[in-house]
């Protein structure tokens with residue numbers, strides 16, 4: 001559609017209004033990231049939103065996980081009886097039901113198990129696009145964190161990518177996010 005906005009732009013799927021009026025891209029609906037590349041726009045990066053997020057309410061069980069970033073540690077609950085790591089944090093081991101559980105620092109590295117790219121600004125000020133991923137943690141078999149992959153183009157993220165934790169502080173919460181390991 002020379003000279004006018006493409007179907008994606010008209011539909012508001014691609015939220016780059018300034019470029020939309022001169023877009024000559026094809027209306028490719030299956031892969032938005034590739035569609036944006038075809039538009040000649042820069043590759044969208046997975047942003048680390050610094051706008052205030054809905055924050056978890058701290059309690060005795062989850063406090064270590066959400067505040068461990070203050071000392072640079074990713075703290076995951078582990079059972080002292082059977083050595084199983086588990087997440088989300090809870091006062092009883094999911095494997096053996098022991099109450100002898102406590103937070104333990106893991107390496108902070110892992111691999112992308114699965115992911116999706118979010119283009120929807122779910123609340124005011126939320127920057128898009130960004131990658132929502134499930135990360136399998138090294139050294140904690142069976143533990144997966146749902147998180148964001150930040151600091152890289154959204155179309156550069158793949159299943160199996162090696163990632164490392166970084167923390168975004170908001171109030172007293174240190175949100176564990178992940179960056180690709182170069």
Ligand SMILES: [Zn+2]
Pocket residue numbers: 079080081082083084093094095096097098
């Ligand atoms: Zn156990």
